[in-house]
Amino acid sequence: MKKKIAAVLLTLSMVVSIAGCGQEAQTGGTQSGGTQSGSSSDSTGAENLPSDGIPVPEGWDDPYEETLTVTIGGLGNPQDMNLPEGDTLEDNEFTRLYKERWNMDVKVEWMAVDEAALSQKVSLAITSGQMPDIMMVPNQVLLSQLVESDLVADLDSAYEIGMSPYNKAVLDTYGDRKFDTCTFDGKLKAISNYVPGYSYAFTWIRKDWLDKLGLEEPGSLEELQAVAKAFVEEDPDGNGQKDTIGLLCDQRVGGLYNSNHTMDPVFGYYGSYPRQWLTDESGNVTYGTIAPETKEALATLRQMYADKLIDEEFAVRNPNDINAPLAAGKCGIIFGPWWAAYTLQDSINNDPDADWQPYLCPLDQNGEFKTYQQEIHTYWAVVRKDFPHPEALMKLQSQLSEWLQPVKDLPEGYAYPYRGTPADGKTIIPLNLQFSEQDYMPKEYAALNEAEEKKDPGILSDVMVPVYEARLKYKEDPVANRDQWSGYMARTGGYEVASMENVRVAENCVFFAMTDSMTARWTSLEKLENEALLAIITGEKDLDYFDEFVSQWKSLGGDQIMQEATEIIKKQG
Known part of the structure; x- marks a missing residue:
């Protein structure tokens, strides 16, 4: 199943990649190699402007006034792609969504086909001093080396500016563990995925x-x-x-x-x-x-x-x-x-x-x-130190997390008009950092049960509707739909047992x-x-x-x- 989950997220995350390490890409007026000095103002001396002259949006949900180009390197295997005809890594449902939503062009600089290859890519970035604007990192050793090499940006302000209120609330459910592997000398240097509990054997x-x-x-x-x-x-x-x-x-x-x-x-x-x-x-x-x-x-x-x-x-x-x-x-x-x-x-x-x-x-x-x-952090994302807009990482992550939420009931005042609706998993997402509340499973289990009881999948997010439909399909005819057994049992019996009250977590x-x-x-x-x-x-x-x-x-x-x-x-x- 770990491979199946990875495959799902992989299909959803293929913008994280393209072959060829070290190629130069124009990124809002700078090169992605990390060799250009960063500055809090542009070459014209305009006050409070990043070095590329593009203003930082005031609100987390505000688009950029001028098109911002962002290069990404990460994890993905082309063999797992199953895109609709005409779509590509850089022109697909989600890249178009990011352009529409944020006025952001997402470009892929390189792709690592597996974790070992990703480690090699990150190691090369450390050695050469050149990296994409945003880069996936597979382990804490390499993350520490990136920080020690002074290659990555501080993200404290970027987090406050660019991360959605909903995401902040989700991460707050982890308490003191929220940034325990992402903070170095008191500074936020990365964001990570958040693997919630309930996955014990x-x-x-x-x-x-x-x-x-x-x-x-x-x-x-x-x-x-x-x-x-x-x-x-x-x-x-x-x-x-x-x-x-x-x-x-x-x-x-x-x-x-x-x-x-x-x-x-x-x-x-x-x-x-x-x-x-x-x-x-x-x-x-x-x-x-x-x-x-x-x-x-x-x-x-x-x-x-x-x-x-x-x-x-x-x-x-x-x-x-x-x-x-x-x-x-x-x-x-x-x-x-x-x-x-x-x-x-x-x-x-x-x-x-x-x-x-x-x-x-x-x-x-x-x-x-x-x-x-368990360790809740298993992958990290960092921003090139001299990239003028580290808050772009937070905006990308905010969109992904909203799409993956199991229910549509969002906090009051949380207006998010865009929701991905990929058909048959034929889509891609720039980063495979999944944010889930620490207690996601009881909520998701309850939401599925409520939707079934009320015969109303409208309370579920689009990503959960196929789960709901497969569950109903299996129950209607277990013999004819035996191939749906795993999805049904995982999210009924599996969820139920994992959520039992007599589980004691050390x-x-x-x-x-x-x-x-x-x-x-x-x-x-x-x-x-x-x-x-x-x-x-x-x-x-x-x-x-x-x-x-x-x-x-x-x-x-x-x-x-x-x-x-x-x-x-x-x-x-």
């Missing part, structure tokens, strides 16, 4: 197998293990062979928010949160993977693997083929988020009896499901930034961590190797990173 089970074997729906970890054991040993697919397998497992094992096949539900049962930076009782930052609770969870996972309740081949299975047993009908339990239904669609297509259902499981002794909050996952030592040492530390978790679960190393791993991890830089993170947290107050 829970349990998806083939209910038809439960029914066939006479099993109850599990709640506790012990009950879940019993179901997994029955699925492996009691021939639930009825072919007379012992060929069904246990839980699929990612080779990185855990700490993989917004991912399938992570063992996070088992770790969470023990109060363990691998790969998360946590504060202890003294307010010091520690690392979830080295906690004693993680050793407890590994003992259970190790035994589950020995009992074949976890896929015996997970350590050597090609990551690209990890879902093959699902499509083949050989696996009946997975851990995954609300959108895991999309991963299960092939199973539904291939087996008319398959009935996958989501469950909030395993629950602890208090009947609670324990998980953690409140001490508080550090998501980079430290100086992390930049230099993290690659080797992460490799050590991945290998240790894998070796312990598969039995290659005994359980007590965990203590050796912790000692080694700390001595190779982990202690220094935790100290630096603690200083940052305490400095922030």
Whole structure:
């Protein structure tokens, strides 16, 4: 599903790109290479005018008096484009909308086809000192290097001038985390996407197998293990062979928010949160993977693997083929988020009896499901330091966010006459930075239910209407519309389970930034961590190797990173 979501946003975000790094583009009278000195006034000496002589609009929703040209570099694959005939990267529904709305010409300077290519593009920009007016950034290390190289603009004033009141209200729902990875020495240097909560993994089970074997729906970890054991040993697919397998497992094992096949539900049962930076009782930052609770969870996972309740081949299975047993009908339990239904669609297509259902499981002794909050920032956008109009980034983002809102009810006084209405996803958007309220899922779930109850999709935004229609289509005839199952189940059962009141999110996952030592040492530390978790679960190393791993991890830089993170947290107050 991560790929499917990316593909949707990708199709919606193709203006972020074009081939050919380093080409020059005229941008409101300046070149996009970043070699021209910035100024608060133009060459004529006119007061309070940017260097290109184009006045900054007074209101966030005011257009430019003269046409402003903006170049963008970012993420997008031409093979995923599906534009209407005659449309191009630079002439399409959204570029025309930006021209009409803001008097802004959006031009693409380069395109990175994937995250690795984007990293190369940004690295080249750092080395050469030349970049587009607005550029996507894939990680915090490169963002820090851009700031240290003094290549990007301060955005505090641009945010106040150009960001819509609605967007500001959305970002305010994140409290102190709003700009925690975007601020350097007290100055806003980037804006990021905002990945909201509710994308933690829970349990998806083939209910038809439960029914066939006479099993109850599990709640506790012990009950879940019993179901997994029955699925492996009691021939639930009825072919007379012992060929069904246990839980699929990612080779990185855990700490993989917004991912399938992570063992996070088992770790969470023990109060363990691998790969998360946590504060202890003294307010010091520690690392979830080295906690004693993680050793407890590994003992259970190790035994589950020995009992074949976890896929015996997970350590050597090609990551690209990890879902093959699902499509083949050989696996009946997975851990995954609300959108895991999309991963299960092939199973539904291939087996008319398959009935996958989501469950909030395993629950602890208090009947609670324990998980953690994720890093909400995963992509960033920066503005070239000498670009005269950094507020243009905010205007572009304001338009995108208004189009993506799940409901049409906007705050009083929020007049936004333009709303994108792309047909069949055949459109493109300049930046794929999605803003969503922290509590978007309950609101979206409630809005879909209300629209269905009232038979009134008019309360939904245009981007949610196809979801509503697919949901109705599946319910009208589940057999004929089986290909619509994933969209239906993700936004009914998936949403419902993810929003349950007995989910307990750890409140001490508080550090998501980079430290100086992390930049230099993290690659080797992460490799050590991945290998240790894998070796312990598969039995290659005994359980007590965990203590050796912790000692080694700390001595190779982990202690220094935790100290630096603690200083940052305490400095922030």
